[in-house]
Amino acid sequence: MEMEAMGAAGVMVHPGLPQAWGLAVLLFVLATSAWALALPGVGTAPTGHFSLSAVPGIGHVMRYFIARPWILFLLRLVFVAIFLLIIAAGLYGTPIPERNAATVLTWNLWWSGLVLSIFFLGSAWCGVCPWNSIANWLVNRRLWRRADASSSLNLTVPKWLRNVWPALFMFVGLTWLELGVGVTVDPFVTAILALAMVVMATVSLAVFQRNAFCHHFCPVGRTVGFYSQLAPVELRPVDPDICARCTTLECYAGSATVDPCPTHLVMGRLTQNTYCTSCGNCTRSCPDANIAWRLRSPAAEAMQDARPHWDEAWFMLVLLGLTGFHGLTMLPSWEDGIIGLARVIGDSGRMLVTFSAGLAASLAVPAFFYGLAVWATRKLVGDANHSFKSLFSRFAFVALPLAFAYHLVHNLGHLAREGAGLGAVLANPLGVGTLPMGAAERQLRMMDMFISQDALSALQALLMAFGFLIAVGVIQRRCRGLVKLQPGRVRLTMLPLLLFAAVFTGFHLWLLLQPMVMRL
């Protein structure tokens, strides 16, 4: 078995996915595509769900927990404490990134683990998000009870900001800082970034109505929100009829003691997880205790006929572009490539201009190919009633499972191979008196995986297949909605988007087969 090795430039690299697994995924992609084209009418959106509050024993415990705000408060307190530790370590600890809790906890554990947490817990992170908790405590001057209306200016967010464009630009900016400037290897700047998030969340909460920062600006929250459309959990009404008869809408407006929904959601009409921040306000404010967590198929939401907005479609495409870009930047050959390009264009030093050009290209390429696929689909549909914009938004869900699957697989690799050594960092979070990690220690740390290499490879291959399968489901269902009861036409209209999904899965698979550079 191939083990970790030093790359050509002296950097430590992880082995890529074994070729046998790559071949298996490729065969699955081809077989699924053939199946989808042969039987375009087969495959419906899984609509079944299972309320966790109905489970004997567990349901009682869940109802107890979601009805009591102090439990969520305690969880928030824990995350705020860790967040403050990260800031302190970043500001006052060692600048050696692999020895400082700021960089290790933020980029190795949280940033890698966040995407995995969405796979199991949806947008649960937003419910305990430390910068939002600190902002709420500071502005509302309450730990969990309803805020005084006068604590914020409660201004309406300007119309031009009432979308996810700000979050999208912030996400691109965050990626630029992460991979271009190298925030991930700078504890001090990591701490500054954490402080900046607190400032932005606090200012937004103090100025605008409800949690405008979570809704429109937070790049982490929006990423979590979009990915959580593919989560197997959701907060929904237990009995939709109760919501249909409700005239008081406590979930939206809040109650005497509980804050309203921070993102203006009405639970009775909720069909997507995108803007749910798992804050639990609705579960506590509903007088009928009609809101609860339930299990569902991860494919249910992306495959249904929701109509995303233009900005949301772009966010999903940017997620696809940036996840692939992350993979590219961690190839051992990336540095040689970027150096070659920089030499051609006369860039030097940190090569930020060259890097920015690469980032722009990584965003432009998926958007261009997706636009091309949508344009071809529109031609094949041959219905003038469907504008390019509406189809562009309608099919953007295809990008989501592709991005999510690769993001999961990529981060799983980092977490499995770079998670070791966490105990040493927690024991000495500021890294006082520590030395940089030597090659031998790096090698040992990478070999100390919490799951075996074979299990990791199998998981990665399964997740890639899972992403493609959901993407095919999205294409099938949404194409069927366009040309109802005409299987031949459905088959034809599916082709461009199926090709798009297969090409990007192939690209992600190729990235996975390559060795990957260690993050710290």
Place this chain on the structure above:
Amino acid sequence: MAHKLAHISAALLTILLWLIATSGQVAAHHVLGRPSYALNEDSNTPPALQVETWIGDFDINYMVFPAFPRPGVPGRINLYVTDREDGRHFEGRVRFTIRDDSWAAWLGFGRPEETLGVQSPDDVVFRQGFIFSEGGDYIITARFEANDEPYVIDFPLRVGAPPALGPLGITIGVIFVVLAGVSIIQRRRVLTGKIRGAHEGRE
């Protein structure tokens, strides 16, 4: 809408081309490499701050000993300048200067630039010693001339511990100002509401 997408794609490509076209003017011959900390386990060399990059026709490698310089403790910069084409080491002279990189310097109140020394290669390495009397953020600049072109290499260096209250103080200050401002505006709103209510009551 296809036109709109074409416009957006065109805009992204324009940005890309613009970045490529202007990059030469922006960053040529100006180095700000990303530092890393290295431990050479095979020798007795202490940990060093190290940056590898290039500038114009030269590959640059500089190391700072110790990795975490402190005020009053002597340190050293080792600079390697190698021609990218033929691998030969640069044999001219390099002038090392130092300037303040603090907030005050950004606002124009920093200490003036000082010359550390002018060095010739010593066994292909340009060695420059230093000793800082005060801690803080500095930019060390190495300048040389080759092929009638000036080369400037800047690299940041932190001496001593980072400022205890800088970023934290700014954060607390900004939040305090915002919250105080909101509080004042809300009080005025309440007061204005009361006065308006009283007027309406009279009418």
